[in-house]
Amino acid sequence: MRLSTLITLLLFAFNFQSHAQSKNDLQEKTLFRLGDQPYDLGTFEYYFLKNSERPSADSAKIKIEAYLDLYVNFRLKVQEAVSRGMDKDKDFIDELEGYKKQLAEPYLTTTQFNQKLLSEAYERMKFEVSAAHILLKVEENALPEDTLRIYNEVLKIKEEITKGADFTEQAKKYSQDPSVKMNGGYLGYFSALQMVYPFENAAYQNAVGTVAGPIKTRFGYHLLKVIDKRPARGQVKVAHIMIKTTTDTVTNDKAKKKIDSIYENLREGKDWAEQCKLYSEDQSSAKAGGELRWFGTGALVPPFEDAAFALKNPGDISVPVQTRFGWHIIKLIDKKPLEPFDEIKVDLEKRVTRDSRSQDSQSEVLATLKKEQGFKLDKKVQSNALQGIDSTLKVANWNYDTTSSVLSNVLFSLETSVYTVADFYKYVKSAQRVRKTADLEEYKKQLYDRFESESIFDAEMAFIEQNNQDYKRILDEYRSGILLFNLMEDEVWEKALIDTVGLQAYFDQNAGKYISEEMLKVRKLTSASQEVIKQASQQLGLSNSQLDSVFNDQEALALQIDDLEIKKGEEPFLDGHWETGTYLQESDGYYTLWIVEQVIPAAKLPLDKVKGLVISDYQNELETRWLAELRAKYPYKLNKPVFKSFVKTF
Incomplete structure (x- = not known):
């Protein structure tokens, strides 16, 4: 390599590193102060870029100034909430703790395992499964003998089907799914993330014609018959004209004649929007030409979906289709296949996290965290601790001797902390619930597992909160949001509802607005x-x-x-x-x-006719006055050099 080229590359690397370093330094600098409280640029940038599109160089100054005004008002309110001690309130702390666990999930999840779940869900979304099922319910904490009894009952039903009994008739006879009376156990077509994970697995992993099971879900034990599999139909956007039906035969006959006449009008070339506006009884869509949102399989009733997906070209209309809501004529606007993985990845991640399959992900994460945190369990102490919990647990009346010498025994340890029997017993005492039909040993084991996993996750969350800047900012967003809501409820929203004298006075002064x-x-x-x-x-x-x-x-x-x-x-x-x-x-x-x-x-208009609107306007008035008071209480001072430097980054 020539010496001049090497020098150029080194200079480029140095400049790049210096620029990155200078940007990080800039983010840590104070953008403004409210009283004595500083607010850094990095957090402002996080909120700004999250709530608005990245501006161009020409518009940056104007857009940043506009958002900065909103951001300062936001921080004024949160600062006032903290000054009132609202961040020390028990309800606030409990609510934030609940959010912490949810917010930390993406930072705790094993990337490789999560990717596996995402890929599996996406591959399954390429297909739709038609199935029927028979359900016998079992409580999650049922005694082992009750669980075994139901399991054996399901096996007997399966054996009858294997010998030639009709699945639908068996569903009507045995299934405890309330919908069986209407559908004979038939569930229609569904795709990934529309059923609980064990049920979905059975549907996708078994061939058409198979009767699979018993399958255990949180609802009980199922037998599942795979009826059909087909490529996913994607999504469709349609408009419709609807004539409602009732249980009255005469009315229904009139509805059928009316929908048939509308259909003939459309065939003769009458304008769709005109016919929809004149006759459709779906008031929510009639003025918009009957247009509905995009939907896929499982979103609407099957007769409507099937008719919509059967249309081939935009502008095609269906013959009248009957559903339990009435008669419909459907017009195709557009169709689209399953979107590419990269385009729906973010939404898919959210759905997978909320889905029952995420429990498997948590188990994988827990195993990884145990290794990373040097988890060590004393099984003898664990066994003795569990033995110290008696059957009063099942009626949520268990307690323990706070003077017992065993309380100080170390149950398990992590690199940064130890957890004693006392810690476990305190948890059990607060977490116990009435479980009269539960197996005692199984219930104790569930409580221990929850204590262990929550302790490990809490230790990891404390580390993340201290060391991960992204998580700190997301947590600040939620913390500030809860404080803001609570303070606004006290200072503005509730006050406007309670202050009837002030509301009347405001209305009298502004009566000319309400005409x-x-x-x-x-x-x-x-x-x-x-x-x-x-x-x-x-x-x-x-x-x-x-x-x-x-x-x-x-x-x-x-x-x-x-x-x-x-x-x-x-x-x-x-x-x-x-x-x-x-x-x-x-x-x-x-x-x-x-x-x-x-x-x-x-x-x-009298106040009682426009009270909702007046209350909203009065709340805005109260907020404006209150913000003026807060700006006087916490004087605002902008760091102009930092502001100018930030604008230049665009």
Whole structure:
């Protein structure tokens, strides 16, 4: 290598290292102070980049200044909470401890093992399994003889099926799953992460036609019949027009006629959005053209899903499909296959962590941590300690002699600490719950295992909290968030609810803000036939249900009738007819008779009509005043050189 090239590379490495070092130094510097309390740049940067997109060089100063104002307000409130001692409150400490265990999980998980679970889940998501099951329930802490009895009962049912008994009939006869009355044990199609892990394993690991089991889950023992396996269908986005059905036969007949008529309209070329707006009874989607969110297998009822996935090209519509909710016509908007692993990895990690399979991950992590922390167990002390717990544990009434000499015996040790029998007994006393049907020895073992694992995880968490900057910042986020919520509830939210005098005074001072919009109360009659509208206009004394009977018994969509309250801008036609009267509108092949029954004038609304909105506004007012007081109490001083240096990093 030439000497000049070597020197260039060394200089580059030196500059790179110096830059990295200088950035780290910058992050540790104080960005601002509130009173005597400093706040470092690194933590501000964490919050800033988490809550906003990375700015360009041109916009950095403006965006950072805007967020800094919000961040200072946030820190003012948290600092006030600490000054009031809210971080010492027992409820706060207990809540934060609960979050600590969850937040530490990614830092405790064995990467290799977690990757194995992720890969397994993703590979399984490429397929869907159709299965049926028979469930006999067993309590998790059941006595061994009860567990064995249920296990043997499941084996007998399996033997009957092996000899030729019909699985569905056996499910109806024996299964304790409440849904068996409706589905005969059939679960439909499902994919990974939709069932408990042992059940999912049996479904994916056995061939079509197999009756697997007994399978133990937290619900009991199952027999599982694998009915089919197919490639995953991915996700689909559709719109729908729905006509609701009831248990009334006459109403259902009308619904069927109506959905069939809408279907014929669509086949004849009528506009989908127009038909949806006119007739769909799914009010949440009708104004948006019936559009629904993306969904995959297992998200909606099977008849709807199957019809949606059967559509091939965007714009295709289904024949009317019946579900337990009513009749639907479905229009395909788009389809997409299972996304690449890298694109869904973050979401998949969250789902795997929440899933029952994460228990296996925790066992693997625990074994690793035991090695890393130099775990040593005295089995003789453990045995004696367990023997010292009697059957009063099962009724949650166990206690121990606090003067006993055995309490000081070391149960197990780690490199940094030791755990005695006293520590274990204190844990058992606080953790015991009524378990009358449980096996005593098994219950004692469960409590010991929990004590051991929680002690090891707590020791590791203490190390992580002290040494891992990412974890410290995430923990600060949760800690500050809980304190902020508690303080805001006391100082703003609850105060606005309780302070009726202050609320009334605020409303009186701002009554001009709370005015109802002028509206029209209208009756709307719509038809594709001018003659029907003419006849209906001569029978306006009839009720809506009477008009429906007169005009829609023979032809389901002859006349659509609605009672509405309409604001200006919602119906452009009525904006030009803003007074009582009857007006005929013709548009896109439809005739609409608008009967404007009343012009409801704008008016100041009484407090009881807008109380929710007034409370929200009053809370904002209280918060603004309070923040001004906090800024006076904790003067704000920005470190301008650090701020400028940070802006330049963009």
